[in-house]
Amino acid sequence: MQILVANRFDKEAFVLLRRHGIIAATPANLFGREIADALNELTSVLANAASSLFDTERFEELFSTLGKIHGATNQLRGTLFEYLAAKMAERNGLGAIWMNRIFTAPDKRKAEVDIFALRHNHSVTAVECKGYSPRATIPDDLFKRWLQYNVPVAYKAMRDHPDYKNLPIGFEFWSTAPISEASMNLYEKAKSELNESRYTIALRGPRDVMRLCHQTYDQSLIDAFEKHFMLEDGTIPPDSRPPKALPPPSFEGATEEEWDI
Template sequence: MLSSDLAKILEKKYRVAAAAARKRVERGCEGMTKLSHVIFPHRARFVYLKSEYGSPWFFEKLMAALQKTNSTYYHALQALEMRSNVMPRSHFLIACGAPVAQKKHISAESLTERLLKANLVKEVSFPEGEICIVRCDKESTFLDSHLLAKMKARLIAERVALLAVKDWARNLGLVSYDAVQTREDEDLQAMPQVGTFQWDMAGPSYLFPMRSYTADTQVKPGFFVCDIALSGRVSAEEISAFVKKCVTLRSLPKVGRCLQVFVAEEYTPEAFTLLKSEGVIPASTESLFGVEVAKALKSLCLVLTNTASLLKNPGALEKIFDGLSRIEGAGSTLRGSLFEFVVAYIVKTTYPGCDPEVNRKVKDVLGRGAEIDVLVVRKNREVVFIECKGVHPLGTVDNDEVVKWLDIRIPVLREVAKHHSDWCDLYQRYEIWSSGGFTEHALSLIAERQQQSNKYKIEARNADYVHSQVRDSNDKGLIRTYEEHFINHPMLEFDKAQERAKRKAERDMQRAKYQKGSSSSKPPPLPQLLAQPTVPAKK
């Protein structure tokens, strides 16, 4: 409880004078601790027993005390709780409700640092290098439970939904077509920002109700801003950080009018009423995209979280792709995420009796972490570590990714296998699978590394190999899904047509170049690239 509340209990129940009660609370006692770096009004502190730290009771009382004082930390922790108490750090800076920088307001960075110093949240690094914010009581179970898989599934679904919201806003003319940004944009230097706040999506709007005019009659745009959380039903308490951000933004005199939207799967009646009363659009996936897409997004989260059910039912991939096919860019977004499940199903049919594991997190004795995309253990024979790269059918895996796999991930996995009771005596095989291809340089690096040791096997599997394995599985659903979305994808045909048009243009340019010569003289022969092959004369 708050130290001020504890002092009042001493006054009323134990007849201690007010000044003495405050001193006694200030001195504390054995086993009693004060929460650091989080200060309440009138210099009150949150006090607790060490034995209660991180318990459900601890957080229940802490959140009640923070809510009572309308603390910024309350809104930030509620935003974290809405996303199952784990999210990427960059996303937390958007969702916490604090500005990037503003007078008389704690910044998002400072708020995050104080929560970290107070040990209310922890920073956890992914093997890929991304840093996540996790509530302190969830840290120990984060990497070993379905919590990580649930977060990754939510982020993929939100990425697809943001693509749809972006297209929806551009097609309706709510935003300037080429100026709208989302947190998922590849060429983004910083998160989308309007005023002093960052958003999951933002763009200028020149619609008549949104725009205004300066003193010299220059048009001043308004803005369309949007945040998203596809984590089930949203409550009024969980949405409080977004509401606080919207209200604060409107108080900034130099920022134009803003149309503010929050996207969720569904809302409680209280949350829906709160957003409407504050002039915010409470959008749901069903109201924006229709029932089919909303169900597909929800199924995507469930399927990616429960990998075992996906391996039993590969047809779920086809349903998800079909449901989200109307969203531009969804196929390329999902391709990389779902390719590893395709590989896992192929491996399952290739090695009967083996149960492949997807997204296994491991650490070696030095504390270095790695993620195994697909793990296969063949009893008394070998252990197979598969790295999956779902790239464009005509694309190739970046050389840097291959180098990272060879120089960072394989050494960590070698060390893990060396000390693993079930793997230490098995032959090790490391494979990198791609739905596209590999550069000659990458293949030479893999071959060179293989020559350095005969204790383990390193192989690269390209699109042709994967396709042949899919067809050998004799699973009609898997074959149809893979060929439609990984082989015969519309973008593949588009790229082939572009390549053909490019070659034709080059030939036309070459012909035009040589036709500019004098008509009296014989034109020079065409370049070797365009000349017909000659047949050698018989001796």
């Protein structure tokens, strides 16, 4: 079943969709008027964010409303962190900020940079943002793709760009949840083997990100971060997390053959 969602449909479009067996629906049809209004306002809030007018308090209210949609909270948490991180980068002096830049290398491969920071005639910083629950662990495949694909592809694209090719380039991974021990080992190995005259890499785990947040001195930003990315007791998760231990095997009710007696 195919569904096309839009705020409104004219009569001709509606009839054409039905003719091809496609359901035309509006957010109000699917989720109710309260959720539909919140989605429309979220669009406005995020559009303002592109102009450095991000309203963290209003986003908080929308977060609570849209969290009623199953599965929406995780997506919204990631979106929230990207905008909080952009504010952190700007106020910590990383330079002019662009979000969600797509870089195309000479071989036509593409890589997205969540936050691109440029200090004119000084340096470039490309930040990957992962806004997860502090109880979660960043999936290994996401971290590995950033390290082994996004970084080298974006680097090649930047070195091919006339405005960036002679500037120092740094890639940073900002996360509100720990990475696994396996990812940490992968990172440390890559960092030890990296020729830093080409570019640098850095891992900013939950503690580093929290420090950057506090250094903005923006209380609404700090409150939003603490509410969604810290544990209930106020503690900050570690940079990496060991794998969960498997429970010991149970031999209750086992036969002699199973005990291999």
